[in-house]
Amino acid sequence: MKRTVIPALLIVALAALELGCGDPAIGKLRSISLSASPTTNLKGEGATTQLFATGNYSTGSQQDLTNRVTYNITPTGTDDGGNPLPNPVSASCGPAQGCGDISVSPTGLVTAVQPFVCTWVNTNTSGTGTATWALSGSYEATATVNGITSQPVFISLASAAGASGACGP
Numbered sequence: 001m002k003r004t005v006i007p008a009l010l011i012v013a014l015a016a017l018e019l020g021c022g023d024p025a026i027g028k029l030r031s032i033s034l035s036a037s038p039t040t041n042l043k044g045e046g047a048t049t050q051l052f053a054t055g056n057y058s059t060g061s062q063q064d065l066t067n068r069v070t071y072n073i074t075p076t077g078t079d080d081g082g083n084p085l086p087n088p089v090s091a092s093c094g095p096a097q098g099c100g101d102i103s104v105s106p107t108g109l110v111t112a113v114q115p116f117v118c119t120w121v122n123t124n125t126s127g128t129g130t131a132t133w134a135l136s137g138s139y140e141a142t143a144t145v146n147g148i149t150s151q152p153v154f155i156s157l158a159s160a161a162g163a164s165g166a167c168g169p
Contacts, residue, residue: 025059026057026059026061026063027057027058027059027060027061028057028058029055029056029057029058029145029146029148030056030057030058030148031055031056031148031150032053032054032055032056032065032069032143032144032145032148032149032150033053033054033056033150033151034051034052034053034054034141034142034143034150034151034152034153035051035052035054035153036049036050036051036052036110036141036153036155037049037050037052038050040153040154040155040156041155041156041157041158041168041169042102042110042111042112042155042156042157042158042159043158043159043168044112044158044159045112045114045116045159045160046111046112046113046159047111047112047158047159048109048110048111048112049109049110049155050108050109050110051066051071051104051108051109051110051141051143051153052064052066052108053065053066053068053069053108053143053145053150055145065143065145066107066108067106067107067108068145069108069143069144069145069150070143070144070145071104071106071108071141071142071143072141072142072143072144072149073088073102073104073110073139073140073141073155074139074140074142075087075088075101075137075139075140076137076138076139076140076154077119077135077136077137077138078119078136078137079117079118079119079136079137079157080117080118080119080120080121080136080162080163080167081163082136083117085101085117085119085137085138085139086098086099086100086101087099088100088101088102088103088104088139089101089102089103089113090103095114095115100113100114100115101113101115101116101117101139101157101159102139102155102157104141108143110139110141110155112157112159115160116157116159116160117157117159117160118157118158118159118160118161118162118163118167118168119135119136119137119138119156119157119158119168120133120134120135120136120156120158120162120167120168120169121133121134121135121136121162122162122166131166133168133169135156137156138154138155138156138157139154139155139156139157140152140153140154140155141153141154141155156168
């Protein structure tokens, strides 16, 4: 009799854990919200920002997915000199393979890496007055888990002096 009671209790306990012990289940993942803090503009050599991924579920619940998603970083546009932005540094692509400017860790830490560049252009061509800045390019970051991808977050770089000697606001 004892042999059947212990497995039965174990099954009941596992079922209770699976069902959330009476609490409503978190539901089905519907979307991922991606944000960055403290900024989306990396200023200076080695500057960093942290990406945060939040899962939005069918029950209205939210859950931190920052360490469970896969991050994808895609270059868009050019640096301030008109050069295409390279692919980000990854485990399979480094500066020797033409990748650089930015890297992202599996935990969402984004870092400005060599070669350092500027993705801001001073649009005040008069040479007088205050600089006015526009982006020439950026890196588009997204987070994916279970086939669901977040909205993009765009990361700009001011990790090196621009063609005009300054870089960005």
